[in-house]
Amino acid sequence: MAATRASASIDTLVAFAKRRGFVFLSSEIYGGFAAVYDYGPYGALLARNIRDAWWRAMVQEHANIVGLDSSIFMSPRVWEASGHVANFSDPLAECKRCHTRVRVDHLLEVAGVFADEKMSDEEINVLLRENKEKVRCPQCGGSDFSDAKAFNLLVQSNLGNFTGDWNKQPTYLRGETCQGIYVNFKNVLDTARVKVPFGIAQIGKAFRNEITARQFIFRKREFEQMEMQYFVAPDAMMDAYKEWRAKRWHFYTETLGFRKENIRWHEHENLVFYAKAAHDIEYCFPFGFKELEGVHARGDYDLMQHMKASGVDLMYRDPQTGEKYIPHIVETSVGVDRLFLAVLTEAYEEEDLGEGKTRTVLHLPKVLAPITAAVFPLMKNKPALVTKAREVFDMLSAQYMCEFDDNGNVGKRYRRQDEIGTPYCVTIDFQTLEDNTVTVRDRDTMHQERVAIDMISEYIRKNK
Numbered sequence: 080m081a082a083t084r085a086s087a088s089i090d091t092l093v094a095f096a097k098r099r100g101f102v103f104l105s106s107e108i109y110g111g112f113a114a115v116y117d118y119g120p121y122g123a124l125l126a127r128n129i130r131d132a133w134w135r136a137m138v139q140e141h142a143n144i145v146g147l148d149s150s151i152f153m154s155p156r157v158w159e160a161s162g163h164v165a166n167f168s169d170p171l172a173e174c175k176r177c178h179t180r181v182r183v184d185h186l187l188e189v190a191g192v193f194a195d196e197k198m199s200d201e202e203i204n205v206l207l208r209e210n211k212e213k214v215r216c217p218q219c220g221g222s223d224f225s226d227a228k229a230f231n232l233l234v235q236s237n238l239g240n241f242t243g244d245w246n247k248q249p250t251y252l253r254g255e256t257c258q259g260i261y262v263n264f265k266n267v268l269d270t271a272r273v274k275v276p277f278g279i280a281q282i283g284k285a286f287r288n289e290i291t292a293r294q295f296i297f298r299k300r301e302f303e304q305m306e307m308q309y310f311v312a313p314d315a316m317m318d319a320y321k322e323w324r325a326k327r328w329h330f331y332t333e334t335l336g337f338r339k340e341n342i343r344w345h346e347h348e349n350l351v352f353y354a355k356a357a358h359d360i361e362y363c364f365p366f367g368f369k370e371l372e373g374v375h376a377r378g379d380y381d382l383m384q385h386m387k388a389s390g391v392d393l394m395y396r397d398p399q400t401g402e403k404y405i406p407h408i409v410e411t412s413v414g415v416d417r418l419f420l421a422v423l424t425e426a427y428e429e430e431d432l433g434e435g436k437t438r439t440v441l442h443l444p445k446v447l448a449p450i451t452a453a454v455f456p457l458m459k460n461k462p463a464l465v466t467k468a469r470e471v472f473d474m475l476s477a478q479y480m481c482e483f484d485d486n487g488n489v490g491k492r493y494r495r496q497d498e499i500g501t502p503y504c505v506t507i508d509f510q511t512l513e514d515n516t517v518t519v520r521d522r523d524t525m526h527q528e529r530v531a532i533d534m535i536s537e538y539i540r541k542n543k
C-alpha cells in the first residue's frame with residue numbers, strides 16, 4: 080500500500096460503495112430502512128473474505144481454538160443472567176425544542192466532554208446539566224434537553240408467543256454472539272477434547288436497537304460479530320490477555336497490512352465491576368478514531384452468571400492437578416461491518432497518475448479482494464481469443480474468484496478492476512495463440528509480465 084494517502088470522506092466511500100455494488104441501503108426502493116444495509120455482489124465477496132481471514136487467523140491457525148455456530152434466538156433467561164435485560168442500555172435525552180432523542184454520551188462527546196459508558200443515569204444527568212451551555216441538538220441546534228433515561232438496546236420479538244399475551248416474557252434477537260459461546264461452554268468441553276487454555280470462536284449476526292443511525296455500516300442495527308472467548312486458569316488470565324492483544328495487533332498491522340498511523344490502542348479507564356482489564360483497538364475512520372475491536376479480560380463473570388442462573392455446574396476440572404475452578408475469559412470481539420468499513424477506508428485511493436490522469440483504486444490485501452483475477456480476451460470480436468480466454472477463466476475459477484470481461488478497451492477494463500481492488504488482470508492476446516503465454520498485470524504497480532498459461536495459478540498463489 081502507498082505510504083501516504085489522504086483518507087476519503089465518508090460521503091465519498093458511501094457513494095463509491097453504492098456505485099460499485101459493495102453496499103446498498105436496505106429496502107432502498109422504499110426509501111431505505113435506518114441503520115440497516117445490504118451487501119451487493121462485490122460487498123458480499125469482500126465480507127466473506129473478511130470472515131475467512133478472521134477464521135483462518137483464529138481457528139485454523141490455533142490448534143486449541145474450535146468454532147461454533149449458535150442460534151440467533153436463545154432462551155430469554157440467557158439475557159437475564161447476562162445482565163442485558165437490566166443493563167444493556169444507552170442514555171437517551173429528548174431535545175425540548177424539536178423532540179429528537181439523542182444519545183447523551185454522543186452529545187457530550189461532540190461538546191468535548193467525556194462520558195464513560197459505565198456511568199449511572201444520575202452521573203450522566205449531572206454531566207449533562209453541568210455542560211448545558213456546550214451541548215447542541217444535532218437536529219435543531221437547541222440546548223435544552225430532558226433528563227437522560229436508559230434505553231434498552233435489546234431487540235425484542237414475538238417468537239413462540241402464539242397467544243399474543245404481551246405480558247409474556249419477550250424473546251430477544253441476540254445482542255451479542257458471545258452468549259452463545261458461554262452457554263455452550265460445557266457442550267464443547269464435553270465433546271471437543273479441549274483442555275484449558277482453549278478458545279471458542281464464532282461469527283454471526285447480532286441485533287441492537289442503536290439510537291444513532293448515521294454512521295453508515297459503522298453502527299448498524301443488524302450487524303455481524305466475530306468473537307472469540309479464550310478460557311484460561313484464573314492466574315493465567317493476564318498473560319493470555321497480553322498474548323491476545325499482541326496477536327490481534329499483528330492481525331491488523333501484518334495480516335491485513337493496516338498502516339500503523341491509522342490504528343491505535345485505547346485503554347478503558349473505568350472498567351465494569353467484573354472486568355480486570357479492557358483495551359480497544361481503534362481505527363482512524365473518516366470520522367476519526369473509533370472502536371474497531373475490543374480485547375477484554377473478563378474474569379469468571381460470564382460463566383459464573385450462567386452457572387448461578389441455570390444451576391448447571393460450569394466448573395472445569397484440571398486433569399493433571401484435579402483442581403476445580405471456573406475458567407477466566409479473555410475475549411476478542413470485532414464487527415464484520417466495522418472491519419469492512421476500515422478495510423475500505425484503508426484501501427481507497429484516488430491516485431494521481433500525472434498528466435491530469437487519475438484512477439480510483441482499492442489497494443486491498445490480496446486475500447480480501449472480491450475478485451482475485453479478471454480474465455480478458457484482447458478483442459471480443461476474435462473468436463479464437465474469446466475461446467482461449469474462456470478456457471483460462473474456467474481453469475482459474477476452479478481455484479480463485481474470477482471475472483470475465485470483454486467489454487470496451489483493455490485500459491477501461493483495467494480501471495474497472497482497479498476500482499474493485501482486483502490484484503491481477505490476465506489478458507489473452509495474439510501472442511497467446513502462438514506460445515500459450517498471457518500478460519498478467521499487477522493492480523498496484525500496473526506492471527505487466529508475460530506468464531505461461533499453466534503457470535498463472537502458481538504465479539497468483541506465490542504473489543498472493
Ligand code: ATP
Binds near residue numbers: 297299371416
Ligand atoms: P460502541 O461503543 O461503538 O457501540 P460497543 O462497545 O458496544 O461498541 P461491543 O459490545 O464491545 O461494542 O461489540 C464488539 C464489537 O462489535 C465492536 O468493537 C464493533 O466492532 C462491533 N459492533 C458493536 N456494535 C455494532 C453495531 N451497532 N454495528 C456494527 N458493529 C458493531
